[in-house]
Amino acid sequence: MPEQFRALIVILFLACVVFVLARKPAADLIPDRDFKRRRNLWFLVTLVAFFSFGFWVYAAAATITLFLAGRREHNVMALFFMLVFAIPPAMVQIPGFGVINYLIEVNHIRILTLCVLLPAALALSKQGDTVRLGRTGPDKWLLGGVVLMTLLYLRETTLTDTLRQAVSLYIDVVLPYYVASRALKTVQDFKAALLAFVIAAFLLSIIAMAEFARHWLLYNGLIAALGIDWSMSSYLSRGGSLRASATTGQAIALAYVISVAIGFFLFVQGYVRSKLQRYMGALLLAAGLVVPLSRGPWIGTGVIIAVFIATGKGAVKRLSLLACAGLLALPLLAVVPGGEKVIDLLPYVGNVDKENITYRERLLDNSWIVIQRYPFFGSFDFRNTPEMQAMIQGEGIIDIVNSYISLALRFGLVGLGLFVGFFFSIMLGIHKAMRAFPDKDDEHRRLGRALLATLLGIMVIIFTVSSITVIPVVYYSAGGLGMAYMQLVRRLRNSEAAALASPALQPR
Template sequence: MPEHFRALIVILLVAGIVFTLARRPATDLIPYADFKRRRNLWFGLTLVAFFSHSFWVYAAVAVVVLTLARKRERNPMALFFMLLFLIPTASVPVPGFGVINYVIDLNSIRLLTLCVLLPAALALSKQPDTVAFGRTWPDKFLGASIALMGLLYLRETSITDTLRQALYLYVDVFLPYYVASRALKNLADFKDALLAFVLAAFVLALIGVAETVRHWLLYSALTNAMGMEWSMSGYLSRGGSLRASATAGQAIALGYVMSVAIGLFLFVQAFVRSKLNRVLGALLLGAGLFVPLSRGPWIGAVIIVAAFIATGRGAVKRLSLLAIAGVLSIPLLTIVPGGDKVLDMLPYIGNLEKENITYRERLLDNSWIVIQRNPLFGSFDFRNTPEMQSMIQGEGIIDIVNTYVNLALRIGLVGLGLFVTFFASVLLGIRKALRQFPDKDDERRLLGRSLLATLIGILVIIFTVSSITVIPVVYWSLGGLGAAYIQMVRRLKHTQTVPLANASLQPR
């Protein structure tokens, strides 16, 4: 039996376990019909991918299936999140049929975006209650960032390639943000979308555990079977254990997804009635965070939990308990079986692969030298500089393992500033919105705390990794969710203010 069919059996078994256990708690938040439809879509498209033996066959079937599913879907972001991690994001070029070399590089995420988010964006733009793009501060900063990147492409490439890159910016950046920021308008919409992300992460988490236990990357054979070449996916180990990656392609990308899911789970779990289900969900995400053996997401997850606690009831006491637990866990690891191995992986504490930390420190030093030559708008040929050439690793690549550094090198401090300011405007908006809910147990405040903590964690994690595979689409989508939350609170404030104003006009 071919390897990808053997992997399919394991994947279906793992997913079956997750969806069976998740059915009852999921229906605490959404109708069972929605859960069932999206679960069946996940299984159906997974089967199509593994039996297609061609990305183009898969794409053709997926377009039809997603078009039909979209017409029955009331929440496009929930559908998008549920299928976001379905298969690896390996790309194939769409041929230019002799006119140009190729049209675009197409992958599973872009296919999903074009089939689900593009029609949703067009429909949203026609609705009278949709805020026009450019009316909010996050819109302005994102629009300026996209425009700057589009213009900077002109200096280094052809008109054809510039148009191609502009299309990527629209599909990869604008559409996830726009639909997320406009489609979710009430608390039920957020429950639906965040639950979908968490459910998809549950499946990835158990697949990751299976990969580590079996020392077998379950999706590695699928890309070859579908006729796709992908340099991202490869067997990596740390401390003698396989670093799981599932469909994320890289271990650190899987860890990043798990960290984000933990942040969103902090909101979702509050609506699950069964304490056992809440505990099982937390343990599964914790296992999914551990098996990639990526230290950046570990730190990010701790920061997410700490930021969430800091904005809640009894923050000082709970943060103190968290800190004490962290300190006590270090000596505890020295006596439990396998604890020394975990301890050795911890950043700045363990000794395992300390050269990775040294590499990141050198990257910061060398990059700053290069950035100072073109500080405002960067340079697309920064990799050819002597400082960057000295960073070539054994694989013959220069790994810019820092999203901020990569932006500063490519589009300068102006572009980096727009990127950071976009997320700062979302974070400040959420923080301001939280003040509308003095009751710290308010469900809407809980949602804001979850989004705020998750975005802070994302901004920390991407300091340790470049924007590869699923990483950028997740942070642009979460930025959109934050913007949607701000708009929801503003509408709520307006509806509360108008009745009061009308009441003051009544004759006495």
């Protein structure tokens, strides 16, 4: 039996386990018909991919399937989050048919974006109550960054390639942000969207656990069967164990997605009535976070949990308990069987792959020298500088394992400032919006806490990884969710103000 079919049997079995266990708690948040429809689409997309035997066959079938599904879906972000990790995002070039080298690169995420988010964006733009793109502060930061990147591409490439890059930025950056920031208008919309992301992360977690246990990357056979040459997905180990990656292509990208899902889980778990089901969900995500053996997302997850607690009720007491639990865990691990292996994996504590931390420290030092040489708008040939050539690893590559450094090197401090300003303006807006709800148990405030904590965690994690595979689409979508939350709170305030101003409510 071909490898992809053996893997498919395992994947379908594990997915059935997740969907069966998730159906009842999901009913506490969304109608069962929505859960079943999105679940069936996940199975359909997976089966189409495994039985296509070629990327273009899959692309054609997926385009029809996703376009029709998007027209029936009332919450397109929930559909997007459910399916965005269903298939590895390996890129394939659309040929130029002799006129140009190629038209554009496409992958599963771009097909999903064009079939689901683009029609939704066009529909939203025609609605009278939709805030036009470019009117808000975060919009301006984002569009400023996109325009700057597009213009800077001109200095090193052709006009045709610059247009290609501009289209790619629109698909990968603008569309996920715009639809996420405009389509979600009620708390119920947020429940459905965040739940979909969490369920998708449950699927990734259980698949990653199987990969870790069997030392088998389950989606590699699919990539080969589709005829895609994708160097991103490869067998990596740490401490003698396989680093799971599932559909994300890289272990750290998988752990990053699970970390974001934990932030969203902090919100949705509040609606699940069964404590057992909440604990099971938390344990599954925790296992999914561990098996990629990626330390940066572990730190990011700690930040997410700490910020969520710090913005809630009894923050000092709960943070103190969390700190004590962390301090007690280290000596406990030192005495339990297998505990020393766990300690060895911890950053700055263990001894496994300590050279990775040293490499990151050298990268910061050498990159700063190059950034000072091209401070404002960076340089596209920064890799040819002596400082960066000194960073070449055994594989013959320069791994820029830091999204901020990558931006500063390519687009200068101006580009980096626009990127950071975008997320900072959203986090500041969320924090201000949360003040409208003094009751720290209010669901609107709890939603803001989860979004704020998640965005802060993302900003920490991308300090340890470049923006590869699924990483950018997740953080731009999360930024859109933050913008949608700000607009939700603004509408609630306006409604309350209108109600108070109504003559029918005035004292006679």
